[in-house]
Amino acid sequence: MSLTFVDCLNNDMVRQFMCATQLTAINFKNISNEFSFILTMLSHPILQKYPLKTQYLTRFLKTIINQMENDGNELCDELYLKYVELIQKESNEGPFYKHYILKNNVDNEIVESIITIQESTSIVSHGTTGLCTWQAGVALSIWCLKHKDKLKDKFIVELGCGTGLSGISVCTNCEPREYWFTDCHSTVLKSLQYNIQINETYKTFNCKYKTVQLSWDDIEDFKVFKENKPDLVLAADVTFDKTMFEPLCTSLKYFLNNNTTEIILFCTLRNVETYKQFLETLVKYNLHFTEDILPNNYSIILQQDCPIHFITVK
Numbered sequence: 001m002s003l004t005f006v007d008c009l010n011n012d013m014v015r016q017f018m019c020a021t022q023l024t025a026i027n028f029k030n031i032s033n034e035f036s037f038i039l040t041m042l043s044h045p046i047l048q049k050y051p052l053k054t055q056y057l058t059r060f061l062k063t064i065i066n067q068m069e070n071d072g073n074e075l076c077d078e079l080y081l082k083y084v085e086l087i088q089k090e091s092n093e094g095p096f097y098k099h100y101i102l103k104n105n106v107d108n109e110i111v112e113s114i115i116t117i118q119e120s121t122s123i124v125s126h127g128t129t130g131l132c133t134w135q136a137g138v139a140l141s142i143w144c145l146k147h148k149d150k151l152k153d154k155f156i157v158e159l160g161c162g163t164g165l166s167g168i169s170v171c172t173n174c175e176p177r178e179y180w181f182t183d184c185h186s187t188v189l190k191s192l193q194y195n196i197q198i199n200e201t202y203k204t205f206n207c208k209y210k211t212v213q214l215s216w217d218d219i220e221d222f223k224v225f226k227e228n229k230p231d232l233v234l235a236a237d238v239t240f241d242k243t244m245f246e247p248l249c250t251s252l253k254y255f256l257n258n259n260t261t262e263i264i265l266f267c268t269l270r271n272v273e274t275y276k277q278f279l280e281t282l283v284k285y286n287l288h289f290t291e292d293i294l295p296n297n298y299s300i301i302l303q304q305d306c307p308i309h310f311i312t313v314k
């Protein structure tokens, strides 16, 4: 039976593989059917043009090969050949990409497009955390797909947008009126612009959008928000560093001054003390909020080893 591209996109392991989910978070049991999906994807033009990190590919294939051997399954030559080809390429320096196949899980709708993001393979590079996509950023992207109605026709500003995954998904799937990708770091903005460019070649952005250098330390300089008031301000994984809390809360306060803006923050709870301190800073700034926790089964592509909280500030 030949597999279609859509069959592949609907397969959980393919969706994890394409965005290089940590191997420990993937269920490699019962893979006798799964490996054919992976082989199909490996020869797909998107992976030829925008490769995953070679080391990830080799480890992934090695795990499949080991598992199939352990299960006593017959191995196909194609899988071995691919593995050998890849280990010979291991010195490849990049750039590397991840491909996010987002699914809203509400009505099992799968967004039949892939969002391709060039990512750094380290959490911090060029002095910033913004060159790779963080877990709360992935969660925000999926949340937006589940809440398209809330975003439709809205003017949305994203703070600390990093690689741009959430914004690219919103612009291509959720029909906002306008979307501003903002970040303080010039290398992050350059990488974001490149990511937008990649995705624009095969997807339609259904709204006006801008990429804007905006530092929370200088929010008062952005007089433009006084006339052009955002309906929604979004941010993901911007609450891990205590030194950011005061400028971030100053910015949130600034946006709330007009009484019409709603703010939604997605925070990965890695350190309880740090998170508590952030909530205390919100209180100190007289910012009223509600908080909730994302369910564990929110999405197969999320490595939810730490809970993700979402905070609504009004």
Ligand SMILES: C[S@@+](CC[C@H](N)C(=O)[O-])C[C@H]1O[C@@H](n2cnc3c(N)ncnc32)[C@H](O)[C@@H]1O
Pocket: 128, 129, 130, 131, 132, 133, 134, 135, 136, 137, 138, 159, 160, 161, 162, 163, 182, 183, 184, 185, 188, 214, 215, 216, 217, 235, 236, 237, 238, 244, 247
């Ligand atoms: C951990 S990353 C999260 C990126 C993205 N939101 C995600 O979830 O993948 C934090 C982002 O906040 C940005 N950032 C840090 N301090 C900032 C500041 N003072 N003003 C604006 N952006 C800032 C960084 O450049 C980085 O892109």
